[in-house]
Amino acid sequence: MTKISKEMIIADVLDLDEGTAPVFISNGMHCLGCPSSMGESIEDACMVHGMDPDKLVGDLNDYFAKAVV
Numbered sequence: 001m002t003k004i005s006k007e008m009i010i011a012d013v014l015d016l017d018e019g020t021a022p023v024f025i026s027n028g029m030h031c032l033g034c035p036s037s038m039g040e041s042i043e044d045a046c047m048v049h050g051m052d053p054d055k056l057v058g059d060l061n062d063y064f065a066k067a068v069v
Contacts, residue, residue, distance in 0.1 A: 004060040006043035013042070013060060014021050020048045027056045 004018055012023065013020050024032055027050055031037060037045070042060075046053035 002064040004042070004064065006056050007041050008056055010037040010040055010042060010045055017064070017067060018038075019067060020060055020063055023059050024056070026058060027051060029056070 003059075004013060010024070010029075010032065014037075021032055029045060030051060031045075040048075041054060043053045045051075046056060
C-alpha cells in the first residue's frame with residue numbers, strides 16, 4: 001500500500017496516481033500545474049496556502065487505501 005507523508009513532493013504524489021488531483025483540489029490546492037508543485041513538499045505548499053497538511057495527507061492516504069493502483 002502506498003503511504004503518503006507531508007515531506008513528499010506534490011508532483012511525485014500525482015505521478016503515483018493522477019486520481020489524487022481531485023483530492024488536492026477538494027482540499028483547496030488548485031495550483032497543481034504550478035512550477036512550485038514540481039519541487040515543493042505537501043507540507044510547504046500547505047504552509048504557503050494556509051492549509052492543514054495533516055488533513056490533506058490523511059485524505060490522500062484514504063484515497064490510496066481505497067484505490068487499486
